[in-house]
Structures are given as structure tokens and as C-alpha cells.
Amino acid sequence: MKHLLSLEKLPLVDFETILRDAKVFKKERGAHKTQPLKGQTWAMMFSKSSTRTRVSFEVGISELGGNAMFLNANDIQLGRGEPIQDTARVIGRMAHGAVIRTYAQSDVETFAEYSKIPTINALTDDEHPCQVLTDIFTFEEMRGSIAGKVVTFIGDGACNMPVSWIFAAAKLGFELRIAAPKEFQPSAEILKRASLCADASARQAGGKIIVTEDLKSAASGADMLYTDVWVSMGKEAEAAERIRIFNGYQINAPLVNLAKPGALVMHCLPAYRGKEIDAETFEANADTIFTQAENRLHVQKSILNWAVS
Numbered sequence: 001m002k003h004l005l006s007l008e009k010l011p012l013v014d015f016e017t018i019l020r021d022a023k024v025f026k027k028e029r030g031a032h033k034t035q036p037l038k039g040q041t042w043a044m045m046f047s048k049s050s051t052r053t054r055v056s057f058e059v060g061i062s063e064l065g066g067n068a069m070f071l072n073a074n075d076i077q078l079g080r081g082e083p084i085q086d087t088a089r090v091i092g093r094m095a096h097g098a099v100i101r102t103y104a105q106s107d108v109e110t111f112a113e114y115s116k117i118p119t120i121n122a123l124t125d126d127e128h129p130c131q132v133l134t135d136i137f138t139f140e141e142m143r144g145s146i147a148g149k150v151v152t153f154i155g156d157g158a159c160n161m162p163v164s165w166i167f168a169a170a171k172l173g174f175e176l177r178i179a180a181p182k183e184f185q186p187s188a189e190i191l192k193r194a195s196l197c198a199d200a201s202a203r204q205a206g207g208k209i210i211v212t213e214d215l216k217s218a219a220s221g222a223d224m225l226y227t228d229v230w231v232s233m234g235k236e237a238e239a240a241e242r243i244r245i246f247n248g249y250q251i252n253a254p255l256v257n258l259a260k261p262g263a264l265v266m267h268c269l270p271a272y273r274g275k276e277i278d279a280e281t282f283e284a285n286a287d288t289i290f291t292q293a294e295n296r297l298h299v300q301k302s303i304l305n306w307a308v309s
């Protein structure tokens with residue numbers, strides 16, 4: 001039984017399989033040779049908003065021959081307090097797989113354990129593995145292997161996106177620089193877990209993780225500048241405080257000028273212009289950013305195919 005719950009636990013060989021097969025799913029869209037989800041129904045349980053993840057999974061499941069059943073967590077008994085263990089045991093007896101977006105990482109892990117069906121983390125407070133797999137796929141499609149390259153993440157260095165980037169860097173061997181205010185840097189515990197799950201070949205390829213408050217030094221010579229919202233879902237009550245603290249941690253033209261010529265500017269979306277990225281820089285890089293968004297579809301298919309193979 002395969003689950004994609006975190007990049008920390010995803011073996012290197014599975015990273016490689018998912019990234020490799022996504023190329024085929026992209027190339028063969030509309031003419032897939034196999035229908036790996038034929039006759040299957042996948043439950044999509046979402047407790048948070050979503051545009052890209054929801055649409056890419058629903059379209060992806062359908063184009064692979066399956067049926068996607070969207071369940072807003074508020075509409076099922078889970079939202080009224082039915083335990084995740086019981087929800088999982090019910091859905092596991094009816095559906096063939098599950099895609100879950102929620103708050104606690106422990107909820108996707110418990111669901112996987114009790115449902116006994118392939119379970120995919122579609123974002124928790126801790127990780128967003130599907131997004132980072134797509135980001136790496138997109139980088140490699142445009143610039144070749146990410147091993148040995150420099151990826152600079154700017155903004156909230158303690159949220160789900162940088163955490164998944166940290167585990168990816170440990171496995172795939174690129175230099176990850178996280179530029180974030182002190183209060184929003186990744187915890188020592190995450191960095192320790194990254195070093196424990198690191199692949200030996202990744203270290204040889206130049207894998208390392210640097211955490212700094214200095215966004216200019218972090219951007220200098222980078223192959224990719226990456227950002228995410230300052231206020232993640234669930235943190236809305238902290239919005240004013242976060243906007244004050246993150247002020248200046250923005251991707252804009254002066255920062256892009258410090259990166260390597262031709263560096264990719266990427267954003268997982270949704271984007272808040274004037275906050276984590278300015279409007280001009282966003283539009284100048286819209287082609288990359290929306291290719292990245294489109295690639296969610298191709299990579300989700302590859303993840304689904306991997307999960308049932």
C-alpha cells in the first residue's frame with residue numbers, strides 16, 4: 001500500500017519515478033495508453049479552500065479512468081466531530097483511494113492507517129508534497145536536473161511549503177536557501193529530521209540547507225526564487241502581525257537582479273501582489289508560474305498512478 005503523506009518519508013526512487021512518469025502524462029494528455037484508475041472512486045476530503053489542487057486531482061482522476069468524489073469536510077460528519085479513525089474506516093470500505101487537505105499532519109497519517117486505502121496529502125499545516133513535486137518537475141522541464149542548483153525560498157520559512165522544500169533538498173541534492181524573519185524560520189527539529197532523511201548521493205550533488213534573515217545574500221546567484229503567501233490558511237487571525245513582520249521579504253526586480261541571469265521566479269499560488277511578490281515581477285514571470293500551475297495536473301496523475309501501481 002503506497003501513501004504520499006510527506007516528502008520526508010518518500011524514498012528517492014519514488015521521487016524519481018513520479019518525476020519521470022509525469023513527463024509521459026504531460027506528453028500524452030488526451031491519449032493515455034492506460035487507465036490506471038478505471039472503475040475506481042477516489043474520495044477528496046478537503047477542510048481548507050483549494051483551486052489548483054482540487055481541480056488538478058478531479059481532472060486527473062477522471063482522465064485516468066476514475067471517479068472523484070469531492071467531500072467538503074464541513075458537509076460530512078467529520079465536521080461535526082466524528083473521529084478521523086471512524087471516517088477513515090467507512091471511506092476505506094467504499095472508496096479506492098483518498099486525497100486529503102486538512103490542518104493536522106497526524107490526521108492524514110491516521111486516515112492512511114485506518115482506511116487502508118492509498119492516501120495522498122493534498123496539503124496540511126506541515127507539508128505540501130504534491131506542490132513541491134510539481135515545482136521540481138517544472139524546474140527540471142525548463143532548466144534540467146535540479147541537483148547542484150540553488151533554490152531560494154523567500155517569506156514564511158516555517159510553513160508547509162518550505163518544509164516540503166527542505167525534505168526535497170535533503171533527498172535530491174540541491175542547495176536550498178531560506179530567507180525568512182527570525183520568528184518564521186524552520187525549526188531546529190525540522191532541520192535535524194532533514195539531515196536524518198538525507199540521501200548520501202544528495203550530499204555529494206551539493207545538497208545543503210541555509211537559513212538566513214538576509215534575503216539579498218540568499219537571492220545572490222540563485223537558479224530559482226520561490227515564494228508563498230505570508231498568511232497561510234488557518235493563520236488569518238495573525239494576518240496584520242504577519243504583514244508587519246514579513247514586510248520587505250518580497251520578490252521584486254532588485255531581488256531578481258541579484259539572482260543568476262535567467263533564474264526562474266516561481267510561486268505556488270495564490271499570489272498576493274504587493275506582499276510576497278510585486279505585480280510587475282509576477283506578470284513578468286507569469287508564463288513560468290502558470291506552467292507550474294498547469295503541471296499540477298500532470299504530476300497529480302503521476303502520483304495517482306504511482307500510488308496504485
Ligand code: CP
Pocket residue numbers: 049050051052053054123131268269270
Ligand atoms: N498551490 C495550491 O495548492 O493551490 P490551491 O490552494 O488553490 O490548491
Ligand code: NVA
Pocket residue numbers: 123128159160161228229231232233268269270
Ligand atoms: N502556505 C500556503 C500554501 C497554499 C498553497 C497555505 O498553507 O495556505
